[in-house]
Amino acid sequence: MSYSVVIPTNRSIAALLPTLHSLQEQTIAAKEIIIVYDKILTQHDYDNILLVLHQNLQQGMLHRIQLITNMTHDFDVEHGVSYNRNIGIAQTTADYILCIDDDNTINSDFTQRLLILAYKAEQKYNTPALLIPTEYHKNTIRSRGYS
Numbered sequence: 001m002s003y004s005v006v007i008p009t010n011r012s013i014a015a016l017l018p019t020l021h022s023l024q025e026q027t028i029a030a031k032e033i034i035i036v037y038d039k040i041l042t043q044h045d046y047d048n049i050l051l052v053l054h055q056n057l058q059q060g061m062l063h064r065i066q067l068i069t070n071m072t073h074d075f076d077v078e079h080g081v082s083y084n085r086n087i088g089i090a091q092t093t094a095d096y097i098l099c100i101d102d103d104n105t106i107n108s109d110f111t112q113r114l115l116i117l118a119y120k121a122e123q124k125y126n127t128p129a130l131l132i133p134t135e136y137h138k139n140t141i142r143s144r145g146y147s
Contacts, residue, residue: 003031003096006099040071066091085099
């Protein structure tokens with residue numbers, strides 16, 4: 001079972017580091033992490049993002065990160081979080097998708113527990129499962145409290 005992470009944002013890459021660090025510490029690594037920017041990225045922006053990522057994340061994490069922008073053919077941006085999340089979801093290739101906000105962090109065993117619950121639910125009900133985290137504490141998603 002593999003999973004993709006989608007993070008819609010319009011924040012600086014430095015502001016995303018706590019979220020990315022919490023993803024880096026997962027007991028089961030994401031197949032891909034898709035960061036969807038709700039703004040136009042210049043070459044300077046892109047270069048700066050790569051520099052910050054290389055300085056702050058482990059090499060094994062770097063090759064799994066995809067940076068995309070929601071810029072449309074008419075250079076329109078700022079469509080909102082749901083629009084950007086859907087763009088990221090359309091790019092995923094894993095069995096499961098985890099959508100998190102750009103200011104969330106997750107416990108290191110969060111995705112492992114989520115995948116175990118999904119597997120058990122699918123076995124029991126013989127249908128794909130949708131598990132939604134329901135317990136938030138100061139932008140931290142805990143490893144319990146699923147619905």
